[in-house]
Amino acid sequence: RKEVEQDPGPFNVPEGATVAFNCTYSNSASQSFFWYRQDCRKEPKLLMSVYSSGNEDGRFTAQLNRASQYISLLIRDSKLSDSATYLCVVNPWYSSASKIIFGSGTRLSIRP
Amino acid sequence: NAGVTQTPKFRVLKTGQSMTLLCAQDMNHEYMYWYRQDPGMGLRLIHYSVGEGTTAKGEVPDGYNVSRLKKQNFLLGLESAAPSQTSVYFCASREGTSGGDEQFFGPGTRLTVL
Numbered sequence: 001r002k003e004v005e006q007d008p009g010p011f012n013v014p015e016g017a018t019v020a021f022n023c024t025y026s027n028s029a030s031q032s033f034f035w036y037r038q039d040c041r042k043e044p045k046l047l048m049s050v051y052s053s054g055n056e057d058g059r060f061t062a063q064l065n066r067a068s069q070y071i072s073l074l075i076r077d078s079k080l081s082d083s084a085t086y087l088c089v090v091n092p093w094y095s096s097a098s099k100i101i102f103g104s105g106t107r108l109s110i111r112p
Numbered sequence: 113n114a115g116v117t118q119t120p121k122f123r124v125l126k127t128g129q130s131m132t133l134l135c136a137q138d139m140n141h142e143y144m145y146w147y148r149q150d151p152g153m154g155l156r157l158i159h160y161s162v163g164e165g166t167t168a169k170g171e172v173p174d175g176y177n178v179s180r181l182k183k184q185n186f187l188l189g190l191e192s193a194a195p196s197q198t199s200v201y202f203c204a205s206r207e208g209t210s211g212g213d214e215q216f217f218g219p220g221t222r223l224t225v226l
Binding site: 004008032034041042043044045046049087091100101102103104105 | 147153202213214217219220
């Protein structure tokens, strides 16, 4: 089983729709979680960190479910510019240098 | 601040040739990383460094060497390139144990080995 698993998609949704992705992780000792965004042929960039209490940044909401070992990303009122690949990132130990694990990514395509 | 920069941006090599990829960061970060990204796969860690003069192997280190002689630079070397090393290479840096976990990535180097 992969340490971090994501549905590769692609998710193809109309502009204005709400879309959600999940990401599961296998190591129950994982401490910190993130969503990164990667545009085509570009580098990944941090979208948001995921906190135990859940957090929201504009149209984006991230949640953590430790009991079921998954994190989620919800995008409301999707825009064309949201089209990208979303990478789930898990750090199994606090501030570990080497153990940051990236999921393979979920592709999202927003159509007009 | 330029952030994380990588040179070159593109390179085509023949099998058996060698090359060095340069990563530089101007954020005074302690940690630096080299990843490769292949189609349909996530980022895989090649080597990393937790400070000047230190390096360590990641998930896929075979065929690569690294050096971190200066804090701001992290070099990735391919001694004898193979077609299996065709990939996009990303360098990243991170503040360190005293800071957050966010990694900052360079723009990538697209390498093709014929």
